[in-house]
Amino acid sequence: MSARSTPRDRMADVGSLLHSREAPLMIVLDSRSQPAGPVRVRQPLIVPSVLPADFARIGKEVRELCEAGVDRIQWDVMDGVFVPNLTFGPDVIAAARPHSSVGFEAHLMVVNPDELLPRYADAGCDLIIVHAEACTHLHRTLHRIRELGARSGVAVNPHTGPEVVQHVLEETDLILAMTVNPGFGGQAYIAAVEPKIARLRRMIEEAGLDIELEVDGGITEHTIHGAAAAGADVFISGSWMYAYPEGKAAAVARLRAAAAESIR
Ligand SMILES: O=C(CO)[C@@H](O)[C@H](O)COP(=O)(O)O
Structure with a gap:
């Protein structure tokens, strides 16, 4: 738990301790390396977007997702400008927060994220993701998210190159590679993003x-x-x-098993 955590973060951390990034790492022997040495095997995290949920019963929807075994819940925040769709304000997320036993992440698809950051942190978002394409001063914005007591994330659209995050790695806890053009659910996966995902993984590993x-x-x-x-x-x-x-619950288990087969 970081020194910048708020009391709300600490409660969420306790609730989601089993899913923390530090705890679940396994040590296995890698038979490909000589001599054999320990290899860190990442555990996949399965996170639902609430975009397809029934918004008239959002608290119940959140409880169902928690019972299904998700690792945290993503709120797709859209402003009708950065993307052609409108979704959740912070009050909706704050109302749903007591119904959740897992962390919340806000994916801010908005043109002016800086002025909204405190609202989404106060609403109970433990992780706040901004788009590189929307931030003139990305380093400052990520730093500000951490100052607010949340973890910071940076998203990149399918056309945006990986180099935009190279110089903000120290300020971010998560990189989100969009595999659709943001704005709507139900779109087809863009496999052409995969080489960029591989490049981002190398950048993270090289940075340690x-x-x-x-x-x-x-x-x-x-x-x-x-x-x-x-x-x-x-x-x-x-x-x-x-x-x-x-x-x-079966969907979460299916995705977790499928990811575990291929994760490297
Ligand atoms: O951010 C977005 C869309 O902008 C995503 O979170 C989608 O909402 C994921 O939905 P599916 O593609 O899985 O339907």
């Missing part, structure tokens, strides 16, 4: 930093393999998870 690498958009039990093999370790799922015939 504990940064999560998230993918978002079109994630299914099939597409998750390519993203995991490229180096992603956090997987957002929206429409596929909600439409899974055997229910959300």
